[in-house]
Amino acid sequence: MFDALILWEWTAFAVRWVHVITAMAWIGASFYFIALDLMLKSADDMPEGASGEEWEVHGGGFYHTTKYLVAPARLPEHLTWHKWQSYSTWLSGAALLMIIYWVGGELYLIDAAKADLALWQGIAISALSLTIGWLLYDFLCKSKLGESPTTLMLLLFAILVVMSYGYNQVFTGRAAMLHLGAFTATIMTANVFFIIMPNQRIVVKDLQDGRTPDAKYGKIAKLRSTHNNYLTLPVIFLMLSNHYPLSFATQYSWIIASLIFLTGVTIRHYFNTMHKTGKGPHWTWAVTVLLMIVIAWLSTANMWESYEDAEARALTPYEETFAQADGFEDAHDIVMGRCSMCHSRDPFYSDSMLWAPKGVLLDTPADIARNARAIYIQAGVSHAMPPANVTMMSNEDRAAIVRWYKNAETF
Template sequence: MNEFAIMWDWMAFAVRWLHVITAIAWIGSSFYFIALDLGLRKAPNLPVGAHGEEWQVHGGGFYHIRKFLVAPEAMPEHLTWFKWESYSTWLSGAALLMIVYWAGGELYLIDQNKAELALWQGIFISALSLSIGWLVYDFLCKSPLGEYPTILMVLLFGLLVAMGWGYNQIFTGRAMMLHLGAFTATIMTANVFFIIMPNQRIVVKDLQEGRTPDPKYGKIAKLRSTHNNYLTLPVVFLMLSNHYPLAFATEYNWLIAALVFLMGVTIRHFFNTMHAHNKPPYWTWLVTAILFILIMWLSTAPLSQSDLEDEEARAMTASEQMFAEAEGFENVTDIVLGRCSMCHAREPGYDGIHRAPKNVLLETPTEIAAAARAIYLHSGVSEAMPPANVSWMEPEERRAIVAWFRDASS
């Protein structure tokens, strides 16, 4: 099992790396095309059907770009499609969610203090919930409300806030943030897969068969692309949130996520306006700063005492019991309490640490047994923890951790 733990950790790293790479590609192309679209200008002698053009300089050369609002008169010989950036980002993200939050569900997914669910039930809710947002959102877009983009965005914001609150009633704070990001990213990728790409294929087919494309398909795709643009920054925040307990491990984490969505709107509004060659709305930065200050204030709200007491009194799972009964557990407990618990505590005693890193608590035997794999990987086979070995963990103590984990896994 110890070799499997190492292989599994490397696989998680590889999938996370892939996810970051594909996300960069998707976000980069999304931001580029929104900026390009907003920066188009009218010019004399544009071809029939051309909406505008833009000259750009990059990489030692000049680019002359024109956009046809519906379609050109004839189908070009070479056409580049932008879709795999979105698909690969979602697929790699889904794989990462399964590796971290489904396979590691007992530690990272379900909070038994919130909902007493079996692991399979948590996984089922996790998988099912990701499709709900798209179905509701798509219904709203296809309803008469689709003609009122601002109202539609407000309703989408309400849906996201409701899902964040709902996730927080079941999942750990870390899983809540990640699932809300996956929930939003599913809407974005479904926009590409079910709406934007099919509409573009209809336009291409009309051109190939000599028909005049209906402009409604471009209008629909533009609406969905705009929504994706405003949702991008919050999704990036939610992807990164699992590294910051002040974001996910607080009582009002779902409200922090809601405010992040508003920050995404204000930031993108500034850049979208600027790319459209209009006067930049500098007031958006003041609003963004106020929202961020409010987030920092909310992050200081303490968890209720009853929540802390419930966690301390929690009974061990079968997996945790296995590690607690393994030879060397008492020694490892003493090592962890002496070298790690000054930071991984409900009230950290190390200067500058206000919340336990990644919200991992190591104050009781139950908590130490629950974090066995992480302790083994970060303090046994590697020297990642304690960071810079600030608490002077000795080599023989690391060997004791490795021996304990391997004995429990054998």
């Protein structure tokens, strides 16, 4: 069987694959250059204008790196620019955001229990928040606060906390976490595109024209690069969070996200200090563990609608489309009999299962209608669910799910 939805799912998979690959390249390069910068040592025989050098061994060869605080006296013929790792990561991430949370917004973006939003309104909030976030951050960096890095970082943290809370008031828990990650990643890539790269181009142009470059451009770029360094680990957590409902399926998920930014600071502070001095401050690990314990405790607070509230809530137009389609009653009975023992507000498949896997709930008609597309893909056209077919879903059951979804005639 092959249809447009299958092609769409594979498109999403391909974009996600590209996003992970490019993110690995960007994060790896970022960590490497921060570590290299901190490990540079002064030497008597360094060329004029050099601020430090480092010898490294890797892959059977030796590497000798020299850093110029402003620029070398002569520009080399070949110059490697590190920019496309960042750009391609953001572009693929933006595409993935649109595929999953905009096109699939009725399921993954909008939470009818939190805010009565049309899909276009949710998309508008999504897009505008990312844009406004960068503009606000950039304004603060260019203000007098830019001369006080610590104060600026504290203010940035406050902005992230506010955004975390705000996203959780309108979006699903999963979307709120993801959007906070996208908000932060947009700042990081915009730093590269609008600040770091243009400043480097100014320095290169000065060298080409025989002028002495101004050191301020390197200083500005270094500030933004440092911000990116401390924001990287929290962004990775936020992007992975949609796989773990314990991180987003609680009324305190906005606090969890906020605390994750603090753990990013403590972890990076350890490694940055270790690269610079050869010895990291071990107290940072104690703080990190304490923060993670608090996060784990907060994650136990349930945020699902109660079963009674979910049953009483009116169906959205999207849910109505599937709930009124021919075959819904059969599909409902199949899902209730084969899936809801795990995908429930109170899972009873095993004593060790405290949360519905991936936060997917399937124990009310509205739940089943809202998740129609996922049910169709996971249990209809594929045998991904139930895992190992532990509840013995038959081929006839799967065919009934496919018929129901097709009868809804929606994509």
